[in-house]
Amino acid sequence: MAGTRPYRSTLRQEHAQQTRRRILEAAASVFSARGYASASLADIAASAGVSVESVKVHGPKRALLLAAFELTFGGEAGESSLTERPEIAAIASLDDPDRMLAELVPFIAAANARTSGLWATFTAAARDDTEVGAVLAALLGRRHADYAAMVALLGERGLPSIARLDEGGRRELADALSFVMSPEGHQQLVGESGWSDERYTSWLLEAVRTLIAAA
Structure with a gap:
């Protein structure tokens, strides 16, 4: 019987991971549809098909918003x-x-398409809730670090336009890439201007190539 314990433990862990994912997917849907202030843990629980107590295990609303x-x-x-x-x-x-x-x-374009509505909820909530604002600021800091790493990788791959940049130039390029590849761009071009996702993706690739070449 002792040999079955690791198996049962693994099953419990997998079940917990599946439940967490279902809760976060429900949170993403509820936040996008209702906004941050109007969404409740009860709404998320009902959408996920779990108890409110199960939702509470995964954190307060701001933690659920970030994780979602x-x-x-x-x-x-x-x-x-x-x-x-x-x-x-x-x-x-x-x-x-x-x-x-x-x-x-x-990859980024598709991710922006998936999160367009949720990002609008996130940024709106950050304006009204200082704790959500702090969470958003940390997320934006990680995003900028990701684009700085991207610029460094492209420089290592021998792109002349990047190889000749100093630290300040690379930082500015990372800023520009973070801006043009942000979810806000997808929201404006696809959500507001009516572009197709295919047109947005094609435009985004050319815009990124242009920014890097111009650096």
Whole structure:
């Protein structure tokens, strides 16, 4: 009988992970539809098909909002660098910088499409709630670090336009890439201006290439 304990423990862990994912997916849907202030833990619980107490285990609303965004954007909840995700790590390992961009930009574009409504909720909540604002500020700091790492990787791959930049120039390029590849851009071009996701992705890739070449 003792030999069954690790198996049962693994099953419990898998069940807990599945429940957490279901709660976060429900949170993303509820926050996007109702906004941060109007959404309740009871709403999230009902959407996920679990008890309110189960939702509370995974944190207050602001923690659920951040985790829901991280899961929706990168496929995994957690305050980690995007570069640590398996998909991005695989892209970052490519030797050809143009191929790297050709795979990275569509990944970001698709992530922006998934999180467009949730990002609008996030930024609106940050204006009214200082604690959510602090969470958002930390997220933006990690995002900028990710783009700085992207610039460094492209420089290592031998792109002349980046190789000749000093530290300040690379920082400005990371700022520009973070801006143009942000969820706000998708919201404006697709959500407000009516572009298709395909047109947005194509435009974004050319815009990124132009920014890097002009650096």
